[in-house]
Amino acid sequence: MADQDYSESAFLEFLRRSAVSGIVKPATGRARKLAAEHLLVQLKSHERLDLRVVDVDELCSRFHKIQGSTIRPENLEVYNQRFSSALQDFFRWCENPAKFVSNEGELPQAKLVARRDDAGQAAAREELALNPPRSPYDIFPVPLREDLVVYLQNIPLDMTRAEANKIAAVVQALAVVDEEK
Incomplete structure (x- = not known):
């Protein structure tokens, strides 16, 4: 034209x-x-x-x-x-x-893979996306009581005492007041 x-x-x-x-x-x-x-x-x-x-x-x-x-x-x-x-x-x-x-560019890789996958592969991919595997090395179990274990995650390996005190202060703020028995 x-x-x-x-x-x-x-x-x-x-x-x-x-x-x-x-x-x-x-x-x-x-x-x-x-x-x-x-x-x-x-x-x-x-x-x-x-x-x-x-x-x-x-x-x-x-x-x-x-x-x-x-x-x-x-x-x-x-x-x-x-x-x-x-x-x-x-x-x-x-x-x-x-x-x-x-022409927004090529299809995102996820769309290309989704077209290629069969139903079983798609379900497995969705499960991995919703529940990603966790490394046992970055989860720290802390037993509180006989029937209760709390897990700490994403703690930096180079954490300072000041940073640890910040985390401790948050945890202490969550605690209920001890009642005398």
């Missing part, structure tokens, strides 16, 4: 509408919008009119030169990936809005 609007304003409207209408997941929409907000300020005037001419890597390079050491390279790479995928979706949406499906 020759009359499609590929401008910055049309792109921002697409990001807003795609998140609101459910075309993309809300978290994906927010992440893409954040990346776009950071990178779009570096657009040149001719790029603002037609985003198809934007070289995302070069745009990120401009952004990095201005931001300098205030942005970490791994953050810039994430912005690059999110902005690139948002632009790809925008261009495909402009070409055919009626048949558009977001």
Whole structure:
């Protein structure tokens, strides 16, 4: 379609509408919008009119030169990936809005495994997720009475006396007042 609007304003409207209408997941929409907000300020005037001419890597390079050491390279790479995928979706949406499906990336590994598993494997995977195995090394039994054992878990091996006193204070606060017999 020759009359499609590929401008910055049309792109921002697409990001807003795609998140609101459910075309993309809300978290994906927010992440893409954040990346776009950071990178779009570096657009040149001719790029603002037609985003198809934007070289995302070069745009990120401009952004990095201005931001300098205030942005970490791994953050810039994430912005690059999110902005690139948002632009790809925008261009495909402009070409055919009626048949558009977001390219949010590959299916999460869990969904791929779930499709592959049979009913027995799925049940076993669910059981592991709900009741993960525990290491006997990080659970400390504390016998209180003949018929009662309390277990302490997630105690750091490098715990200080001050930290132990904090835990002891919490336990003491939970105790009922001793009655004289």
